[in-house]
Amino acid sequence: METIVNKIKKITYKQYMLYSILALCCAVSVFFVYHNYSFYERTIAKVTESNLEHSEEILGRNNNQDYLFIQQIVAEIKNGNEKGQNIHLTNEYSASGAYDQEYHAGDEIFVSIDENTAGNTELTGAILDVKRDKYIVIVAWIFIFTLLIVGKKQGLYSIISLAVNIALISYALDVYIHTSNISLLWICGISAILFTGITLLLVNGVNEKTYAAIVATLLGTFLSLFITYLVIMLTSANGLRFEGMGFLTRPPYVVFIAGLFIGSLGAVMDVAVTMSSSLFSLYEKNNTISVQALKTSGIEIGKDIMGTMTNILFFAYISGSIPTLILYLKNGSLLTYTFSINLSLELTRALAGGIGIVITIPIGLYTALFFVNRKRKRL
Amino acid sequence: MNTLVLLTGILFILMVLIGGRKGIRSFIALFLNFVVLLFTIFIMLDPTADPIILTIIASTAISFITLFYISEVNSTTKTAFISTVITIVILIFFIMYVTEKAMIQGFGEEEIGELYIFDLYIGVDFVKIGTAMIIMSAIGAITDITISIASPMREIFHHHPSMSRRDLFQSGLSIGRDILGTNSNTLFFAFFGGYLALLIWFKDLSYSLGEIVNSKVFTAEILTILCAGIGIALAIPITSWITSYFLVKRREKN
Numbered sequence: 001m002e003t004i005v006n007k008i009k010k011i012t013y014k015q016y017m018l019y020s021i022l023a024l025c026c027a028v029s030v031f032f033v034y035h036n037y038s039f040y041e042r043t044i045a046k047v048t049e050s051n052l053e054h055s056e057e058i059l060g061r062n063n064n065q066d067y068l069f070i071q072q073i074v075a076e077i078k079n080g081n082e083k084g085q086n087i088h089l090t091n092e093y094s095a096s097g098a099y100d101q102e103y104h105a106g107d108e109i110f111v112s113i114d115e116n117t118a119g120n121t122e123l124t125g126a127i128l129d130v131k132r133d134k135y136i137v138i139v140a141w142i143f144i145f146t147l148l149i150v151g152k153k154q155g156l157y158s159i160i161s162l163a164v165n166i167a168l169i170s171y172a173l174d175v176y177i178h179t180s181n182i183s184l185l186w187i188c189g190i191s192a193i194l195f196t197g198i199t200l201l202l203v204n205g206v207n208e209k210t211y212a213a214i215v216a217t218l219l220g221t222f223l224s225l226f227i228t229y230l231v232i233m234l235t236s237a238n239g240l241r242f243e244g245m246g247f248l249t250r251p252p253y254v255v256f257i258a259g260l261f262i263g264s265l266g267a268v269m270d271v272a273v274t275m276s277s278s279l280f281s282l283y284e285k286n287n288t289i290s291v292q293a294l295k296t297s298g299i300e301i302g303k304d305i306m307g308t309m310t311n312i313l314f315f316a317y318i319s320g321s322i323p324t325l326i327l328y329l330k331n332g333s334l335l336t337y338t339f340s341i342n343l344s345l346e347l348t349r350a351l352a353g354g355i356g357i358v359i360t361i362p363i364g365l366y367t368a369l370f371f372v373n374r375k376r377k378r379l
Numbered sequence: 380m381n382t383l384v385l386l387t388g389i390l391f392i393l394m395v396l397i398g399g400r401k402g403i404r405s406f407i408a409l410f411l412n413f414v415v416l417l418f419t420i421f422i423m424l425d426p427t428a429d430p431i432i433l434t435i436i437a438s439t440a441i442s443f444i445t446l447f448y449i450s451e452v453n454s455t456t457k458t459a460f461i462s463t464v465i466t467i468v469i470l471i472f473f474i475m476y477v478t479e480k481a482m483i484q485g486f487g488e489e490e491i492g493e494l495y496i497f498d499l500y501i502g503v504d505f506v507k508i509g510t511a512m513i514i515m516s517a518i519g520a521i522t523d524i525t526i527s528i529a530s531p532m533r534e535i536f537h538h539h540p541s542m543s544r545r546d547l548f549q550s551g552l553s554i555g556r557d558i559l560g561t562n563s564n565t566l567f568f569a570f571f572g573g574y575l576a577l578l579i580w581f582k583d584l585s586y587s588l589g590e591i592v593n594s595k596v597f598t599a600e601i602l603t604i605l606c607a608g609i610g611i612a613l614a615i616p617i618t619s620w621i622t623s624y625f626l627v628k629r630r631e632k633n
Contacts, residue, residue: 066502068500095504098505099486099499129594130481132594143609147612155612173582228386239383247596255575260572263569264568270561274561303402310409311445317573319512319518322423322508323512324494328497329421329424
């Protein structure tokens with residue numbers, strides 16, 4: 001009895017420590033992003049006053065009605081030589097706000113200061129961008145606390161695996177950029193093995209179930225990638241509009257295949273874990289269960305998850321294009337042109353991921369069976 | 380032959396081979412969801428239509444198709460459906476607030492170069508469109524987690540019909556915790572894959588850390604990941620509570 005009480009005390013003490021450390025980190029980091037002006041080379045100003053000077057209704061090229069506003073802003077400079085002085089800025093923004101926005105008192109912005117040639121005492125300048133770092137930090141903390149409160153230990157592991165994966169991907173890309181002779185596909189292949197190992201061991205624990213899931217994930221991912229690659233080769237990428245891809249500093253084809261590879265990895269892992277965990281739990285409940293019965297249950301489970309899993313990837317990929325699609329269509333672009341240029345690559349990703357998900361169901365089933373049988377023989 | 384057509388064909392054949400009749404239904408549901416999404420985008424072109432309300436309606440339709448068409452209408456899919464819609468509605472207001480505050484709507488500096496031929500003043504509210512985009516990216520994952528919790532909860536209740544609501548709620552939470560990691564990973568990796576080009580871009584053009592974390596494109600993508608993660612986590616207690624409430628209520632009625 002006493003040991004149990006001690007155990008509870010110990011656990012709560014540990015949790016208490018963890019939460020106080022987190023609360024401290026949270027407070028320090030939030031304080032930091034609100035006071036980190038001196039770390040920036042670009043000049044930052046905080047809006048203290050904004051006045052609407054002018055507003056007009058405009059009619060665009062395709063009869064799109066919008067409103068344009070001009071506001072006069074006074075902002076206080078927060079860093080650099082002019083720290084503490086006021087700067088006067090003009091901001092032009094529209095009601096739709098595709099590439100502009102209204103500023104309110106309290107907003108922090110990056111500005112450039114005009115050279116003072118006329119001998120004015122007032123500083124003037126132009127708005128460059130918004131200081132957004134604090135929102136990332138605040139939402140990241142909300143994310144961390146939500147996951148910890150809801151998910152407890154598993155939530156913590158998800159956060160750790162997310163952080164490790166981000167660090168890994170960033171490091172892998174550094175390696176890619178600084179060594180010209182390694183192919184991006186090789187780097188992604190090696191990273192995929194590391195991602196799978198680290199994530200599954202963290203999320204699922206060190207046990208036979210995890211080993212089965214790792215093997216199934218790797219087989220599933222590489223097989224689905226091979227199929228997609230083959231299809232693209234056979235059809236000579238007919239219908240894929242690589243010019244629709246943004247942010248290109250490298251050959252689009254390689255970047256696309258690499259992205260497709262990493263993109264389907266998470267979904268394939270999910271399927272592999274579900275298959276191996278459920279088959280192992282069936283076996284643990286009943287050690288004498290026949291291979292046939294396991295197979296039947298495995299396929300049933302696979303059928304259940306197939307629909308929702310393919311849906312996840314589908315929406316994650318396609319939804320990102322919504323603003324661009326609206327911009328194209330509102331500008332009177334043709335429907336077929338708009339869709340082929342904005343959706344062909346996203347659909348390919350979703351379809352390739354879907355193939356990965358479906359193909360991992362039998363792969364996961366047979367890998368889990370292999371590991372279950374191996375365990376059975378050892379007994 | 381067109382690459383997309385061949386890939387679609389392969390996916391269809393695999394789904395039929397492995398999933399049988401349910402595979403066919405899953406494939407049709409995917410197609411129907413695509414139609415709902417495109418239809419929603421068309422209505423969003425009308426500046427008088429509120430994208431937020433449209434998104435809520437579209438999400439309802441999408442989870443309706445995913446849950447009721449692939450599976451069937453029963454108490455499990457019903458509670459999963461209600462939980463999905465509630466999670467989406469809570470999440471949508473949070474995301475809209477974040478989008479507006481962080482000013483991540485529309486297009487970033489890095490994207491605008493390619494879009495210069497377009498008229499940007501098109502009269503639709505890009506804050507709301509941005510919110511719709513984030514919600515829609517997570518809708519698949521949220522539907523998945525609600526059904527994955529509601530379904531085993533019913534099994535547990537079936538085996539232990541005298542369970543209290545509190546215990547049932549706790550078991551729902553623990554099921555949710557077990558799938559939280561892999562479910563959020565599915566989404567995170569999907570986003571990583573999509574953002575790979577952007578990450579290489581930042582590194583190739585040697586952006587400083589300060590420039591990266593304040594740029595609109597990067598902030599928008601990080602916030603999408605975080606908001607989707609928050610949504611998945613929130614769906615766990617919501618689904619557990621609603622499922623336990625309905626199961627116990629039905630028992631009391633009998």
